[in-house]
Amino acid sequence: MSKERQLRKQEEIRNKILEVARDIVSKEGVQGLSIRKITSAIDYSPGIIYHYFKNKDEIVESLTSEGYKQILASVRSYKRNDEAPEEEIKEIFTNYIKAALAVPEEYKAFMLNDDVSVLKKTALLKKGISEKSPTLQVLCANIQRGMGRGRYAPCDPELTAQIIWTATFGLILKLMIEKDISQEQVDRLIEHHFNVIFNGIMLERKS
Amino acid sequence: MSKERQLRKQEEIRNKILEVARDIVSKEGVQGLSIRKITSAIDYSPGIIYHYFKNKDEIVESLTSEGYKQILASVRSYKRNDEAPEEEIKEIFTNYIKAALAVPEEYKAFMLNDDVSVLKKTALLKKGISEKSPTLQVLCANIQRGMGRGRYAPCDPELTAQIIWTATFGLILKLMIEKDISQEQVDRLIEHHFNVIFNGIMLERKS
DNA sequence: GCTTATAACTTAACAATGTTAAAACATTGA
DNA sequence: TCAATGTTTTAACATTGTTAAGTTATAAGC
DSSP states (O other), X not given: OOHHHXXXXXXXXXXXXXXXXXXXXXXXXXXXXXXXHHHHHTTOOGGGHHHHOSSHHXXXXXXXXXXXXXXXXXXXXXXXXXXXXXXXXXXXXXXXXXXXXXXXXXHHHHHHOTTTOHHHHSOTTSTTGGXXXXXXXXXXXXXXXHHHTTOBOOOOHHHHHHHHHHHHHXXXXXXXXXXXXXXXXXXXXXXXXXXXXXXXXXXXXXX | OOXXXXXXXXHHHHHHHHHHHHHHHHHHOGGGOOHHHHHHHTTXXXXXXXXXXSSHHHHHXXXXXXXXXXXXXXTSOOOOOSSOHHHXXXXXXXXXHHHHHHSHHHHHHHHHOTTTOHHHHXXXXXXXXXXXXXXXXXXXXXXXXXXHTTOBOOOOHHHHHHHHHHHHHHHHHHHHHOOSOOHXXXXXXXXXXXXXXXXXXXXXXXX
């Protein structure tokens, strides 16, 4: 009768741990997180952690991948724009950027962790990349659409998607590291970022 | 009479410490570096470190900023190309990327350290940015040259330089995190990266 | 309701980390 | 040789993640 209640209680504490941990991470960064900080915040002894998690890494992984899921969730809503796929790309990635900037510590930890990073998962330059990352998938589809309509220059869509993706990734990290940057500056940078990606810096195409 | 000899000996040990530390970092990453690993490698006791360095951070900073200087040094040689400044840009940044890929751990630690990172120093969007970073400076000058000749679209050179810079930064990190990536793949990505930046993905300029 | 088995939690310790103060040793200059 | 200065070690401290053994609580069976 209490089997489910027991499991629910267990989940509850697990979530409490994650909640407190998330709080610490958002305030002091992922390196400011410690087992004892967590347990003292929930009035338990340090050892208890290992009843709910394998180790500290599992907490961090759980935390950051949840954060990334949240980012991906905020990307789902975008309006189809068949004539100008680049508008769709811009909208999707702008959402992605803003969502990432809302949880910078989680994002950095998730992306830069060699073991988990999406950057690693999306085996670069190999076919079928885009299936693993929804963002890359949509990006790829849009590029193909623009290409099909003769609006974009002929290219390898997956390769191009990777390039746009890494470029945007760099912008995000820059925005996170940079302090004292206003919302207007952020918007202006994003604007210019996509302007370069769509139009390039040159007036006439070469080669 | 031994004042200089003494200083030289001091410098020698300091360098030995840095050398050993660099070795550990290149093998085990910056997080694999520990005071005791260093001192046991040079057959000293842990405490000695603090005779030559303020603390561990100073070692890491010294290490990574040296690594970055080395990267910048490899960028100095490029051939002037007044008709096609983008070729110069491409050459400079390709050198920069390759040099960074040669010391990935140092580069990552240097760039992502909130306290030291160039990303922070180059107060974004403010006038006079480029003076602080030689790479940005040259990049900026090239953009202005291309613009002056009516080869590039009108833009804020400093802003555009920042965009190219962050985009390339993202590419570098991606290349570092991604394992099992061949030299050809790296070259192809770099090629495409600059192709997008120079030409954009669209056939005709919009807006 | 008592007993018992299982789950939840604490305690205390371990090893590894950065760091420091005091002591010991070495070297130099007079 | 002696004192002063510089160099290195020693031993400790506090903080980390982690674990094994013990303790307490909870639930199930009779």
